[in-house]
Amino acid sequence: MALLRKDELSGFIFEPHTASRAITKAVLATGDWTEYQDHHNMLVGFSDTVKYCFIRNPFDVLVSKWRVGAHKDKTFREFFELRKHTPEVKRPLYDIYLNANILLYYESLPDSLKLIVPTAELDFDPKHKTPGKDKPYQEYYEPYMVDYLRREWEGFLEYHQYEFGTC
Numbered sequence: 001m002a003l004l005r006k007d008e009l010s011g012f013i014f015e016p017h018t019a020s021r022a023i024t025k026a027v028l029a030t031g032d033w034t035e036y037q038d039h040h041n042m043l044v045g046f047s048d049t050v051k052y053c054f055i056r057n058p059f060d061v062l063v064s065k066w067r068v069g070a071h072k073d074k075t076f077r078e079f080f081e082l083r084k085h086t087p088e089v090k091r092p093l094y095d096i097y098l099n100a101n102i103l104l105y106y107e108s109l110p111d112s113l114k115l116i117v118p119t120a121e122l123d124f125d126p127k128h129k130t131p132g133k134d135k136p137y138q139e140y141y142e143p144y145m146v147d148y149l150r151r152e153w154e155g156f157l158e159y160h161q162y163e164f165g166t167c
Contacts, residue, residue, distance in 0.1 A: 001014070001020075001024070001035055001036070001037055002014065002035075002036045002037070002038070002042065002043050003023075003024060003027050003028070003033050003034070003035060003036065004033065004034055004035075004036040004043060004046070004049070005032055005033050006032055006033065006034060008046060008048075008049055009048075009049060009050065010049060010050045010051070010052065010116065011036065011043045011046065011049050011050070011051050011052070012024075012027065012051070012052050012053065013042045013043060013051050013052075013053045013096055013097075013099060013100055014053065014054070014096065015053060015054065015055055015056070015061075015093045015096050015097055016065075017056060017061045017064040017065060017068075018053075018054040018055065018056045018061075018106050019054065019106065019109060019124055020054075022122060022123065022124040023054070023109075023113060023120075023122070023124075025123075026113070026117070026120040026121055026122040026123070026124075027113075027117050027120050029120070029121065030117060030119045030120055032117075032119075033117075042096060042099040043099075044099070050101050050102060051099060051100045051101050051102070052100060052101070052102050052103075052104055052116060053096060053097045053099070053100035053102075053103055053104070054103075054104045054105065054106045054109060054112070055093060055097050055103055055104075055105060055106065055160065056093075056105075056106035056107070057106070057107065057137075057162045057166055058093060058149070058153055058156065058157070058162065059137055059138070059141065059146075059149065059162075059164050060137045061093065062080075062083070062137075062149070063076065063137040063140050064137075065083075066079045066080075066140075071083075076140040076141075077142065077145075080145050084148065093156075103160075104116075105160075107166075109122070109124060110122050110124065138164065138165055141164070146164050149164075150164070
């Protein structure tokens, strides 16, 4: 799902695990936006529309994927080892963000959203705990995991100035 302002001048496309449900609820409540669904939920046919997308520290995203995904019955280490051999861990996000004109950072979500949708009342704190998450994401990682992901995600981390331990 994506969000499209009714005048079609702007829209939101979503990377999973970036508070899309909270953003959708707040933005739709303003009455100026609608839900839009296309094949990839990226507002492909709207070339003149400014597309916003939130991204998040991929180290935090991976813990979120584990906590709310199909592998939550495994330890994080088991999940990491399983994911290490799949294409999904090779990229930090799902690449939806590549279709956005403007990237926003999950870590500054409430303030960033207010710049675009001033009337949105977002009931969300980016430092919230994912359901069932009892500690900061950094505490789930072992040093070898961090080293592995730093190599795999090097370009993304450098470009977006993310590092293990930031937010």
